[in-house]
Amino acid sequence: MANTTSTATTSSYSVPAESERLLLHALLDNPKIKKDIPHEALQFASRVVFTGSDLPSIAVNWRFAESVASLKALEACMIAALVKRKYDVDLSGANINVDHAQLFFMSALVWTIDHADTTIGRGQNMDKLEDVGIPNYDFHRMWSNPYRTCATNIYRTEDDRFFHLHGGMNPKPTFDCLGLPEDRPDLETFEESVQPCIQKVANMSSAELQHLITDVYKQAGVVVETVDSFRETEQGKANADVGLFELYRVNTVPAHRPGHWWQSTTRTSSTRPLAGLKVVDLTRVIAGPAVTRGLAELGASVMRVTSPNVVDFSELHVDLSWGKWSCSLDLETEEGRDKLRTLIRDADVVVQGYRPGVLDKYGFSQDQMIDLVRDRPERGIISVRENCYGWHGPWSQRSGWQQISDACTGMSAGFGRAMGLSNDEPVTPVFPNSDYMTGIVGAIGVLSALIQKADRGGSYKLDLALNYYNQWLTGWVGEYPEPIWNEVWHRNGRQVFRSCHNMNYTIPRYMKMMKENTNLFDKAEFFENRESKALGGVTVRTVRPVIRFVDSEVQLKYNVGTRGNGRDAPRWPDDLMTEVVL
Template structure:
């Protein structure tokens, strides 16, 4: 028995998150045949110049290797950016550093900001919601977070046929409640256990296939039957998307559109490598907004376009709106559509993240955006993000991070790691697949910009939560059993169930990590001023640290709420343009 214990101890003591992140950069990204075809040759040169440092063993008790995923993807972004800087500016970047502890904060950045922080630099892991809503307009028209009962609409429940279904309230829980015949609210239910019970009882009377039909086809709500990694691969949809790495790039040739970069500004240089790049952001929630925030961090000018009549997840804006102007347009009016057309005609990148097909009816689908600039000498990069992927029979469905996690088998894997039986899934706590899809989108866009500069024409870029989760499941995978057992034991070996949703899990995990982890270091945070909201916000520093500040990630524009700015590009793309 002693030799077995010794071998387990050896496996744990020899494990290294930084070393594994470095390996994954090469094997799972740069040399991955599903991804390598889109990687510029210069990107490989930079991999050996990236230094990984950080704590060897994981701090977060989740079986999937989120830390390695975040660190290797950020390093991959640095490699792709190196290729762009070398081609556009003829500048040779000497190196970069990725701290793997710091990188883990990236996928929880919406949870750990602090408004007007104390001068003692104490890291506060709870946000001041009242103060936030004083600065950011509240677009929660349906009060989705107003009761525990409404929060329990978004949860995983066992169905009549002994499968599991992830019900989702999206930004209006009423259609999902109507789909299962439950009332619009139950404010009398005061505890999580009380609030979950009506859903546990109701879903137990509905077969999973019927629930899928109701959610996807009748009530048009997000929702999915939970799969394992293997069962998802075997589905028609899984097979249709199995060839995709992190993104797909499709050329849209146009002989009149010549090879070109974007127009330069006085600030355009390797230091702010995307300065002058105009990006239209037609997105909500996390994944697609994380793409445009990532472009803004590298210097791009981003105009986010929303509607004054459209529900939005306002609590996310403080984190995801850095670097973005915000205008409101009503696309049901010709005036609103014309203003958006004018913005797009001067842009180089458009990112959309609404339910597939929604923007097409207004003329702003992926092909419609390309057609808007067909007579322009410079092509455009038209980007679409969804949950399920853009091939196969489920591409039309709406979805969220939790839906993708359940669909691809990430949630089932988490439940199994905690010892649950019969493939019982548990959402793995953090919006990891959202934020990682953001990095994937940035890398895909950088690759498309380089192709436009070399080939001319326009390009379509497809990204999806499932594309990232497929890569996580197939290429990154779970911790070795001994390493997982070690981090789980260090955090009390708590077991959670399918009906413990993110709102239930997050505060419990933040407490565990603060107590037992090593990732909340003051040096990973910075204070940023936003003139638009009149506050200083302590939040996470950019993850990639380039040698000698050859590239300086950061934001030209402070965070702000919807509709703060005019629907026009300012003369000075580095200004705090306010309507």
């Protein structure tokens, strides 16, 4: 698990070459991962070509560019394996442009509607989105002013540790925990707004704050760790042997036979490899929706299920709801639960990403999902769950987010150190990288489950976690050698951020730096225009699919236009094979 050697220079370093090395060694030859990789995928790896710039575009010390490029290459290998098994088609090869790949984890930040510029994260887009038909589910006004955003941030504690609070989509419980008012209209700037939280946390110990946040207020929050100190925690040790995901076959009585979907979708072809596959999406925000969007890109039929009573990050729907129908069900009612059970009983995959245990009380835990199809002998189901910390250890049931995972696994401490901050002062590494990468990992895991299910039958459990990805990143991918980091950081202005600069503060500044110092956003071949009739026929310019297959045997696109919550009826369309963009 060694990082790139520190002797590398800017003239000798190559992001494409390092991405290829990671594919071959950190993924396909990784004993924690390769057990779930079919031999056809291993064989296809030699047909993947990496192209693009030798140096990364983003000024982050962790090797995000190589990470996303190698994971997208593994996804291409898994697609090739499925196409070979299901359709007996040998794909010629695939190209991964590493510059294009870096846009994948910032795709929520760069879309435009009818060519109007956008800035995510401060509620500035919601008037425009409501005009085109995306309802605003920000019931708790999480982005309404700078003060409320400070509920999600890193602060120094009384015992000289750092603690990452996360207000989620309702900052009030976090403010209550700190004994602060929910609103401070007298504070107008971020610099003013952050001071009350700084002062309150400075008078609390890290242990006291962890107890209050976790046990009393049931909110997300964690003591910031380094890579090494996290590995020594009970949680780190409990999940140390996990790869990017965990996949389990479930034997049911009666036994589920080998894949119904695999055998019955006779009208499909390798052009849309997952056509006819039915996926129920019970997720919010980024990681879970990125999993199901990845399956939709391959032709799967995805039904996103939300609640009219549950807060959501509506601005993300433009990016993450491509390829999905969207219905609204109130699980507090028997009618809502019955409609969801009906959808699941006719589904092939279910993905859930709410806080662990939330759906269990309604009868929709991972095991309960499988029980719903126990009397369906023609096929089992793939039940997917995603969380922050991993599914072993004492933190497994805690609420968590991308920033929380970055904080506890050492990502944030490493970023702060790379910028020259002392005493392990952490800084969240700008982009929602672990969210989007978990999306790729989830799609890879589902492809693996489908291939195994077609051979052996049964149902499958697939466990994902933001920490699983971050543990792989810190262990197998690592940071840039110092000369490379210094060059990229210098090129982007060498701006230093501090621990109390949350993503709401850093992202607009980073995007500005990148627009001024790189041409990444000017490369037309990395973008495409998509029309969504569900949004009144508007044109959305957004990042196109990253994988480029050499031939046209596989087409990556979306059959259904993006949309907001509750747009559709909770039923599967009569003809899932019809490729009509709605």
